[in-house]
Amino acid sequence: MQRIGVIIGTTRDARFGGKAAQWFMDLARQRTDLQFELIDLRDYPLPFFNEMSSNLHMPTQNAEGLRWQKKVGEFDGYVVIAAEYNHGPSAVLKNALDYAYVEWVRKPVAFVGYGSVGGARAVEQLRQITIELQMAPVRSAVHIQGGDFMQIMMGQKTLEELSYLPPLVTNMLDDLAWWTNALKVAREQN
Template sequence: MPKIAIIISSTRETRFADKPTEWFARFAKGRTDLDFEVVDLRDFPLPFFNEVASNAYVPSQNEVAQRWQQKVAEFDGYVIITAEYNRGPTAVLKNALDYSYVEWNRKPVAFVGYGSVGAARAIEQLRLIAVELQMAPIRTGVHIQGADFFAVWQQGKDLNELTHLEPGVQAMLEELAWWTKALKTARDSTTATTPLPT
């Protein structure tokens, strides 16, 4: 069964990310055609990128980087749970994306964003980064925004009460499943001796 990582991309002690991660994972793990695993960037304390080059060209020397690359390589697709900091993604997420290259190639990625605008601007940047990493970003995203976000963050509302968000989640999961299977079939039919150009 194809494996999908749900990546928590905030490492702050006071992060909000755990709530949307748990909420989204409930829907994701209800599927029988994909196997989901939560991957927390807190478990991979990567230093700021300081390698000779991308691992597309030179193997990384840092032990945490090697462990991170091995983890990324386990999956056939990704869902990134993301905040938005000053109109962009978190620095720790950008750093983690940069620490891997070949492991991301030819795989789909989807986004669940949260914040006043549902991390829409951060996700736009992440889509561009994903293309450069030779990934396939999924069109449909999930945005927990505006009154919904503030109701959960400040007023104690449960995300499970926001049932109007569920059709978007299901639509995104359907797209993710299609792209995951299509790209996995294509990767499996391509020999290891035909790497992507970098």
């Protein structure tokens, strides 16, 4: 069974990402074709990237960076739970992406975005970043819109009440499963 790492892309005390990740994991674990593991960036306190180069060219020296690389290298694909901060992804997420390279190559990635426009601008930037890391971002994504996001944050609504989201999750994970299988076969042939 293919292993998918689900990365919570924020670390703030008041983050929404943990709530979104738990909701997503509850849906994802209903599948029988993929195995999911939650990866919380809070558990990987990476300093700002200050290596001589990415680990494509030179080994990482930072112990926490090496621990992160080992963890992300365990997976066949990824789902990133991505907040939108000022029209882009969080700094800690970008930093975590920069700390690995070899581990990401030729693996698929999907996104669950949230924020004022469903995190769409952050997800769009993340697609560009992950392409540069030689990943394969899938077209389908899940976007938790700003109005819903704010009502959930204020306790007026729950993610489970948003009936438009589960079909989006299913579609995204169907795409991710296809790409995960196809790319794993291709990686194993090299």
